[in-house]
Amino acid sequence: MDVFGAVAEPTRRAVLDLLARRERPAGELVAAFPTLTQPAVSRHLRILRESRLVDVRADGTRRVYSLRPGALAELDRWLDTYRRFWDDRLDGLERHLDAKKSGSVRRRTK
Amino acid sequence: MDVFGAVAEPTRRAVLDLLARRERPAGELVAAFPTLTQPAVSRHLRILRESRLVDVRADGTRRVYSLRPGALAELDRWLDTYRRFWDDRLDGLERHLDAKKSGSVRRRTK
DNA sequence: CGCTTATATAATCTGAAAGTTATAATTTGG
DNA sequence: CCAAATTATAACTTTCAGATTATATAAGCG
Structure with missing residues:
Protein backbone atom coordinates (compact mmCIF):
# COMPACT_ATOMS: atom_id res chain seq x y z
CA MET A 1 0.00 0.00 0.00
CA PRO A 69 9.07 11.97 8.88
CA GLY A 70 10.08 11.07 5.36
CA ALA A 71 7.04 9.30 4.05
CA LEU A 72 4.63 12.19 4.53
CA ALA A 73 6.99 14.44 2.64
CA GLU A 74 5.98 12.51 -0.44
CA LEU A 75 2.43 13.71 0.07
CA ASP A 76 3.72 17.22 0.56
CA ARG A 77 5.66 17.07 -2.69
CA TRP A 78 2.56 15.88 -4.51
CA LEU A 79 0.65 18.81 -3.07
CA ASP A 80 3.29 21.20 -4.36
CA THR A 81 1.79 20.93 -7.82
CA TYR A 82 -1.57 22.08 -6.55
CA ARG A 83 -0.54 24.45 -3.84
CA ARG A 84 -0.44 27.43 -6.18
CA PHE A 85 -4.18 27.04 -6.71
CA TRP A 86 -4.96 28.28 -3.23
CA ASP A 87 -1.63 29.77 -2.27
CA ASP A 88 -1.69 32.91 -4.36
CA ARG A 89 -2.56 35.14 -1.45
CA LEU A 90 0.58 33.92 0.34
CA ASP A 91 -1.50 32.47 3.12
CA GLY A 92 0.27 29.17 2.89
CA LEU A 93 3.67 30.80 3.18
CA GLU A 94 2.56 32.90 6.11
CA ARG A 95 1.28 29.85 7.88
CA HIS A 96 4.50 28.12 7.08
CA LEU A 97 6.66 30.88 8.47
CA ASP A 98 4.42 31.38 11.45
CA ALA A 99 4.61 27.71 12.35
CA LYS A 100 8.38 27.79 12.14
CA LYS A 101 8.83 30.93 14.19
CA SER A 102 6.49 29.97 16.99
CA GLY A 103 7.77 26.43 16.97
CA SER A 104 4.23 25.32 17.64
CA VAL A 105 1.46 23.89 15.60
CA ARG A 106 -0.63 26.53 13.92
CA ARG A 107 -4.30 26.59 14.65
CA ARG A 108 -6.70 26.40 11.79
CA THR A 109 -7.14 29.76 10.13
CA LYS A 110 -10.84 29.34 9.50
CA MET B 1 -16.07 9.84 0.19
CA PRO B 69 -8.54 24.68 -5.13
CA GLY B 70 -10.21 24.50 -1.75
CA ALA B 71 -10.52 20.81 -1.18
CA LEU B 72 -6.84 20.01 -1.40
CA ALA B 73 -6.12 22.73 1.11
CA GLU B 74 -7.74 20.44 3.66
CA LEU B 75 -5.01 17.92 2.99
CA ASP B 76 -2.43 20.65 3.31
CA ARG B 77 -3.81 21.70 6.66
CA TRP B 78 -3.69 18.12 7.87
CA LEU B 79 -0.05 17.94 6.81
CA ASP B 80 0.72 21.06 8.83
CA THR B 81 0.73 18.97 11.98
CA TYR B 82 3.42 16.71 10.59
CA ARG B 83 5.39 19.13 8.50
CA ARG B 84 7.69 20.07 11.35
CA PHE B 85 8.93 16.48 11.43
CA TRP B 86 10.81 16.84 8.18
CA ASP B 87 10.89 20.59 7.89
CA ASP B 88 13.54 21.34 10.49
CA ARG B 89 16.29 21.69 7.90
CA LEU B 90 14.21 24.41 6.22
CA ASP B 91 14.04 22.37 3.04
CA GLY B 92 10.29 22.64 2.93
CA LEU B 93 10.41 26.40 3.26
CA GLU B 94 13.06 26.69 0.61
CA ARG B 95 11.04 24.62 -1.75
CA HIS B 96 8.03 26.71 -0.94
CA LEU B 97 9.78 29.98 -1.63
CA ASP B 98 11.49 28.61 -4.69
CA ALA B 99 8.25 27.44 -6.17
CA LYS B 100 6.69 30.84 -5.58
CA LYS B 101 9.56 32.83 -7.02
CA SER B 102 10.02 30.73 -10.12
CA GLY B 103 6.32 30.35 -10.60
CA SER B 104 7.03 26.85 -11.79
CA VAL B 105 6.70 23.43 -10.35
CA ARG B 106 9.74 22.36 -8.41
CA ARG B 107 11.44 19.17 -9.45
CA ARG B 108 11.92 16.44 -6.92
CA THR B 109 14.92 17.07 -4.74
CA LYS B 110 16.04 13.44 -4.74
C1' DC C 1 11.28 -24.30 32.86
C1' DG C 2 6.20 -23.33 32.44
C1' DC C 3 3.07 -19.22 32.91
C1' DT C 4 1.83 -14.67 31.83
C1' DT C 5 2.12 -10.63 29.00
C1' DA C 6 2.56 -8.36 24.63
C1' DT C 7 2.30 -8.47 19.88
C1' DA C 8 2.04 -10.45 15.37
C1' DT C 9 0.15 -13.62 11.99
C1' DA C 10 -3.29 -16.94 9.79
C1' DA C 11 -7.67 -18.01 8.19
C1' DT C 12 -11.92 -16.42 7.16
C1' DC C 13 -15.89 -13.29 6.46
C1' DT C 14 -18.02 -9.16 4.86
C1' DG C 15 -18.89 -4.88 2.81
C1' DA C 16 -17.46 -1.31 -0.03
C1' DA C 17 -15.05 0.22 -4.07
C1' DA C 18 -14.12 -0.13 -8.82
C1' DG C 19 -14.84 -2.31 -13.08
C1' DT C 20 -18.07 -3.96 -16.86
C1' DT C 21 -22.23 -3.94 -20.06
C1' DA C 22 -26.43 -1.88 -21.06
C1' DT C 23 -29.31 2.05 -21.10
C1' DA C 24 -31.05 6.68 -20.07
C1' DA C 25 -30.79 11.68 -20.55
C1' DT C 26 -29.58 15.80 -22.88
C1' DT C 27 -27.99 18.76 -26.52
C1' DT C 28 -27.06 19.89 -31.17
C1' DG C 29 -27.17 19.72 -36.24
C1' DG C 30 -29.54 18.46 -40.47
C1' DC D 1 -38.31 16.28 -35.07
C1' DC D 2 -34.87 12.72 -35.57
C1' DA D 3 -30.26 10.98 -35.42
C1' DA D 4 -25.76 11.44 -33.68
C1' DA D 5 -22.78 12.77 -30.02
C1' DT D 6 -21.67 13.24 -25.25
C1' DT D 7 -22.11 12.10 -20.64
C1' DA D 8 -24.37 10.07 -16.71
C1' DT D 9 -26.74 6.36 -14.33
C1' DA D 10 -28.38 1.49 -13.34
C1' DA D 11 -27.56 -3.18 -12.50
C1' DC D 12 -24.39 -6.47 -11.77
C1' DT D 13 -19.81 -8.72 -10.85
C1' DT D 14 -15.40 -8.92 -8.97
C1' DT D 15 -11.75 -7.49 -6.23
C1' DC D 16 -9.84 -5.96 -2.05
C1' DA D 17 -9.50 -3.66 2.38
C1' DG D 18 -10.70 -4.15 7.01
C1' DA D 19 -12.86 -6.68 10.61
C1' DT D 20 -13.13 -10.92 13.59
C1' DT D 21 -11.70 -15.26 15.99
C1' DA D 22 -8.12 -18.29 16.81
C1' DT D 23 -3.37 -19.19 17.14
C1' DA D 24 1.65 -18.47 16.91
C1' DT D 25 5.78 -16.12 18.58
C1' DA D 26 8.66 -14.18 21.85
C1' DA D 27 10.21 -12.06 26.09
C1' DG D 28 10.05 -11.55 31.16
C1' DC D 29 9.19 -13.62 35.63
C1' DG D 30 8.35 -16.87 39.46
Whole structure:
Protein backbone atom coordinates (compact mmCIF):
# COMPACT_ATOMS: atom_id res chain seq x y z
CA MET A 1 0.00 0.00 0.00
CA ASP A 2 1.29 3.44 -0.86
CA VAL A 3 1.31 6.49 1.37
CA PHE A 4 -1.91 7.87 -0.12
CA GLY A 5 -3.77 4.68 0.67
CA ALA A 6 -2.22 4.48 4.11
CA VAL A 7 -3.45 7.89 5.23
CA ALA A 8 -6.83 7.43 3.57
CA GLU A 9 -7.92 5.27 6.51
CA PRO A 10 -9.27 7.32 9.46
CA THR A 11 -7.96 4.97 12.13
CA ARG A 12 -4.48 5.16 10.68
CA ARG A 13 -4.61 8.95 10.62
CA ALA A 14 -5.66 8.83 14.26
CA VAL A 15 -2.66 6.62 15.01
CA LEU A 16 -0.38 9.11 13.32
CA ASP A 17 -1.95 11.90 15.36
CA LEU A 18 -1.18 10.01 18.55
CA LEU A 19 2.38 9.33 17.48
CA ALA A 20 2.89 12.95 16.50
CA ARG A 21 2.67 13.85 20.19
CA ARG A 22 4.90 11.06 21.44
CA GLU A 23 6.03 7.54 20.68
CA ARG A 24 3.87 4.80 22.14
CA PRO A 25 3.93 1.03 22.58
CA ALA A 26 1.49 -0.97 20.50
CA GLY A 27 -0.63 -1.77 23.54
CA GLU A 28 -1.27 1.89 24.19
CA LEU A 29 -2.40 2.33 20.62
CA VAL A 30 -4.67 -0.68 20.89
CA ALA A 31 -6.21 0.80 24.02
CA ALA A 32 -6.83 4.06 22.17
CA PHE A 33 -9.34 2.34 19.90
CA PRO A 34 -11.88 0.56 22.11
CA THR A 35 -14.10 -0.27 19.15
CA LEU A 36 -11.34 -2.30 17.49
CA THR A 37 -9.68 -5.55 18.43
CA GLN A 38 -5.97 -5.93 19.02
CA PRO A 39 -5.31 -7.70 15.69
CA ALA A 40 -7.16 -4.97 13.82
CA VAL A 41 -4.92 -2.28 15.24
CA SER A 42 -1.87 -4.47 14.75
CA ARG A 43 -2.75 -4.76 11.09
CA HIS A 44 -3.03 -0.98 10.76
CA LEU A 45 0.38 -0.69 12.38
CA ARG A 46 1.79 -3.12 9.88
CA ILE A 47 0.48 -1.05 7.02
CA LEU A 48 1.92 2.11 8.54
CA ARG A 49 5.23 0.30 8.94
CA GLU A 50 5.28 -0.97 5.37
CA SER A 51 4.48 2.44 3.98
CA ARG A 52 7.36 3.84 6.06
CA LEU A 53 5.13 6.18 8.03
CA VAL A 54 6.21 4.79 11.40
CA ASP A 55 9.21 3.16 13.01
CA VAL A 56 9.22 0.37 15.55
CA ARG A 57 11.71 -0.41 18.22
CA ALA A 58 11.65 -3.39 20.54
CA ASP A 59 11.56 -2.80 24.28
CA GLY A 60 11.29 -6.20 25.87
CA THR A 61 8.03 -7.64 24.66
CA ARG A 62 6.82 -4.16 23.86
CA ARG A 63 6.94 -2.68 20.40
CA VAL A 64 7.37 1.05 20.62
CA TYR A 65 6.05 2.93 17.59
CA SER A 66 7.18 6.37 16.53
CA LEU A 67 6.40 8.72 13.70
CA ARG A 68 8.67 8.66 10.68
CA PRO A 69 9.07 11.97 8.88
CA GLY A 70 10.08 11.07 5.36
CA ALA A 71 7.04 9.30 4.05
CA LEU A 72 4.63 12.19 4.53
CA ALA A 73 6.99 14.44 2.64
CA GLU A 74 5.98 12.51 -0.44
CA LEU A 75 2.43 13.71 0.07
CA ASP A 76 3.72 17.22 0.56
CA ARG A 77 5.66 17.07 -2.69
CA TRP A 78 2.56 15.88 -4.51
CA LEU A 79 0.65 18.81 -3.07
CA ASP A 80 3.29 21.20 -4.36
CA THR A 81 1.79 20.93 -7.82
CA TYR A 82 -1.57 22.08 -6.55
CA ARG A 83 -0.54 24.45 -3.84
CA ARG A 84 -0.44 27.43 -6.18
CA PHE A 85 -4.18 27.04 -6.71
CA TRP A 86 -4.96 28.28 -3.23
CA ASP A 87 -1.63 29.77 -2.27
CA ASP A 88 -1.69 32.91 -4.36
CA ARG A 89 -2.56 35.14 -1.45
CA LEU A 90 0.58 33.92 0.34
CA ASP A 91 -1.50 32.47 3.12
CA GLY A 92 0.27 29.17 2.89
CA LEU A 93 3.67 30.80 3.18
CA GLU A 94 2.56 32.90 6.11
CA ARG A 95 1.28 29.85 7.88
CA HIS A 96 4.50 28.12 7.08
CA LEU A 97 6.66 30.88 8.47
CA ASP A 98 4.42 31.38 11.45
CA ALA A 99 4.61 27.71 12.35
CA LYS A 100 8.38 27.79 12.14
CA LYS A 101 8.83 30.93 14.19
CA SER A 102 6.49 29.97 16.99
CA GLY A 103 7.77 26.43 16.97
CA SER A 104 4.23 25.32 17.64
CA VAL A 105 1.46 23.89 15.60
CA ARG A 106 -0.63 26.53 13.92
CA ARG A 107 -4.30 26.59 14.65
CA ARG A 108 -6.70 26.40 11.79
CA THR A 109 -7.14 29.76 10.13
CA LYS A 110 -10.84 29.34 9.50
CA MET B 1 -16.07 9.84 0.19
CA ASP B 2 -13.70 12.29 1.84
CA VAL B 3 -10.76 14.03 0.23
CA PHE B 4 -8.27 11.53 1.56
CA GLY B 5 -10.13 8.67 0.00
CA ALA B 6 -10.61 10.54 -3.24
CA VAL B 7 -6.91 11.16 -3.81
CA ALA B 8 -5.96 7.67 -2.68
CA GLU B 9 -7.02 6.32 -6.08
CA PRO B 10 -4.24 6.55 -8.72
CA THR B 11 -6.59 7.22 -11.62
CA ARG B 12 -8.19 10.09 -9.77
CA ARG B 13 -4.79 11.60 -8.99
CA ALA B 14 -3.96 11.33 -12.68
CA VAL B 15 -7.19 13.17 -13.50
CA LEU B 16 -6.24 15.93 -11.10
CA ASP B 17 -2.81 16.13 -12.70
CA LEU B 18 -4.41 16.60 -16.10
CA LEU B 19 -6.77 19.26 -14.78
CA ALA B 20 -3.93 21.07 -13.05
CA ARG B 21 -2.58 22.01 -16.48
CA ARG B 22 -5.90 23.01 -17.99
CA GLU B 23 -9.60 22.33 -17.84
CA ARG B 24 -10.85 19.52 -20.06
CA PRO B 25 -14.15 18.05 -21.22
CA ALA B 26 -15.07 14.62 -19.88
CA GLY B 27 -14.43 13.00 -23.23
CA GLU B 28 -10.83 14.11 -23.22
CA LEU B 29 -10.37 12.63 -19.79
CA VAL B 30 -11.96 9.38 -20.90
CA ALA B 31 -9.55 9.25 -23.83
CA ALA B 32 -6.64 9.76 -21.46
CA PHE B 33 -7.28 6.36 -19.87
CA PRO B 34 -7.40 3.77 -22.66
CA THR B 35 -7.52 0.88 -20.19
CA LEU B 36 -10.77 2.15 -18.67
CA THR B 37 -14.28 2.38 -20.06
CA GLN B 38 -16.22 5.63 -20.27
CA PRO B 39 -18.50 4.82 -17.32
CA ALA B 40 -15.50 3.97 -15.16
CA VAL B 41 -13.96 7.39 -15.75
CA SER B 42 -17.35 9.05 -15.36
CA ARG B 43 -17.64 7.44 -11.95
CA HIS B 44 -14.24 8.75 -10.90
CA LEU B 45 -15.33 12.19 -12.03
CA ARG B 46 -18.43 11.92 -9.91
CA ILE B 47 -16.36 11.10 -6.86
CA LEU B 48 -14.04 14.02 -7.55
CA ARG B 49 -17.10 16.26 -7.90
CA GLU B 50 -18.68 15.05 -4.68
CA SER B 51 -15.46 15.56 -2.75
CA ARG B 52 -15.29 19.09 -4.14
CA LEU B 53 -11.97 18.53 -5.88
CA VAL B 54 -13.27 19.53 -9.30
CA ASP B 55 -15.88 21.81 -10.84
CA VAL B 56 -18.01 21.10 -13.87
CA ARG B 57 -19.51 23.50 -16.36
CA ALA B 58 -21.78 22.63 -19.23
CA ASP B 59 -20.76 23.51 -22.77
CA GLY B 60 -23.40 22.12 -25.06
CA THR B 61 -23.38 18.40 -24.51
CA ARG B 62 -19.88 18.63 -23.15
CA ARG B 63 -19.07 18.73 -19.49
CA VAL B 64 -15.93 20.73 -18.90
CA TYR B 65 -14.07 19.78 -15.75
CA SER B 66 -11.68 22.06 -13.89
CA LEU B 67 -9.61 21.84 -10.74
CA ARG B 68 -11.06 23.25 -7.58
CA PRO B 69 -8.54 24.68 -5.13
CA GLY B 70 -10.21 24.50 -1.75
CA ALA B 71 -10.52 20.81 -1.18
CA LEU B 72 -6.84 20.01 -1.40
CA ALA B 73 -6.12 22.73 1.11
CA GLU B 74 -7.74 20.44 3.66
CA LEU B 75 -5.01 17.92 2.99
CA ASP B 76 -2.43 20.65 3.31
CA ARG B 77 -3.81 21.70 6.66
CA TRP B 78 -3.69 18.12 7.87
CA LEU B 79 -0.05 17.94 6.81
CA ASP B 80 0.72 21.06 8.83
CA THR B 81 0.73 18.97 11.98
CA TYR B 82 3.42 16.71 10.59
CA ARG B 83 5.39 19.13 8.50
CA ARG B 84 7.69 20.07 11.35
CA PHE B 85 8.93 16.48 11.43
CA TRP B 86 10.81 16.84 8.18
CA ASP B 87 10.89 20.59 7.89
CA ASP B 88 13.54 21.34 10.49
CA ARG B 89 16.29 21.69 7.90
CA LEU B 90 14.21 24.41 6.22
CA ASP B 91 14.04 22.37 3.04
CA GLY B 92 10.29 22.64 2.93
CA LEU B 93 10.41 26.40 3.26
CA GLU B 94 13.06 26.69 0.61
CA ARG B 95 11.04 24.62 -1.75
CA HIS B 96 8.03 26.71 -0.94
CA LEU B 97 9.78 29.98 -1.63
CA ASP B 98 11.49 28.61 -4.69
CA ALA B 99 8.25 27.44 -6.17
CA LYS B 100 6.69 30.84 -5.58
CA LYS B 101 9.56 32.83 -7.02
CA SER B 102 10.02 30.73 -10.12
CA GLY B 103 6.32 30.35 -10.60
CA SER B 104 7.03 26.85 -11.79
CA VAL B 105 6.70 23.43 -10.35
CA ARG B 106 9.74 22.36 -8.41
CA ARG B 107 11.44 19.17 -9.45
CA ARG B 108 11.92 16.44 -6.92
CA THR B 109 14.92 17.07 -4.74
CA LYS B 110 16.04 13.44 -4.74
C1' DC C 1 11.28 -24.30 32.86
C1' DG C 2 6.20 -23.33 32.44
C1' DC C 3 3.07 -19.22 32.91
C1' DT C 4 1.83 -14.67 31.83
C1' DT C 5 2.12 -10.63 29.00
C1' DA C 6 2.56 -8.36 24.63
C1' DT C 7 2.30 -8.47 19.88
C1' DA C 8 2.04 -10.45 15.37
C1' DT C 9 0.15 -13.62 11.99
C1' DA C 10 -3.29 -16.94 9.79
C1' DA C 11 -7.67 -18.01 8.19
C1' DT C 12 -11.92 -16.42 7.16
C1' DC C 13 -15.89 -13.29 6.46
C1' DT C 14 -18.02 -9.16 4.86
C1' DG C 15 -18.89 -4.88 2.81
C1' DA C 16 -17.46 -1.31 -0.03
C1' DA C 17 -15.05 0.22 -4.07
C1' DA C 18 -14.12 -0.13 -8.82
C1' DG C 19 -14.84 -2.31 -13.08
C1' DT C 20 -18.07 -3.96 -16.86
C1' DT C 21 -22.23 -3.94 -20.06
C1' DA C 22 -26.43 -1.88 -21.06
C1' DT C 23 -29.31 2.05 -21.10
C1' DA C 24 -31.05 6.68 -20.07
C1' DA C 25 -30.79 11.68 -20.55
C1' DT C 26 -29.58 15.80 -22.88
C1' DT C 27 -27.99 18.76 -26.52
C1' DT C 28 -27.06 19.89 -31.17
C1' DG C 29 -27.17 19.72 -36.24
C1' DG C 30 -29.54 18.46 -40.47
C1' DC D 1 -38.31 16.28 -35.07
C1' DC D 2 -34.87 12.72 -35.57
C1' DA D 3 -30.26 10.98 -35.42
C1' DA D 4 -25.76 11.44 -33.68
C1' DA D 5 -22.78 12.77 -30.02
C1' DT D 6 -21.67 13.24 -25.25
C1' DT D 7 -22.11 12.10 -20.64
C1' DA D 8 -24.37 10.07 -16.71
C1' DT D 9 -26.74 6.36 -14.33
C1' DA D 10 -28.38 1.49 -13.34
C1' DA D 11 -27.56 -3.18 -12.50
C1' DC D 12 -24.39 -6.47 -11.77
C1' DT D 13 -19.81 -8.72 -10.85
C1' DT D 14 -15.40 -8.92 -8.97
C1' DT D 15 -11.75 -7.49 -6.23
C1' DC D 16 -9.84 -5.96 -2.05
C1' DA D 17 -9.50 -3.66 2.38
C1' DG D 18 -10.70 -4.15 7.01
C1' DA D 19 -12.86 -6.68 10.61
C1' DT D 20 -13.13 -10.92 13.59
C1' DT D 21 -11.70 -15.26 15.99
C1' DA D 22 -8.12 -18.29 16.81
C1' DT D 23 -3.37 -19.19 17.14
C1' DA D 24 1.65 -18.47 16.91
C1' DT D 25 5.78 -16.12 18.58
C1' DA D 26 8.66 -14.18 21.85
C1' DA D 27 10.21 -12.06 26.09
C1' DG D 28 10.05 -11.55 31.16
C1' DC D 29 9.19 -13.62 35.63
C1' DG D 30 8.35 -16.87 39.46
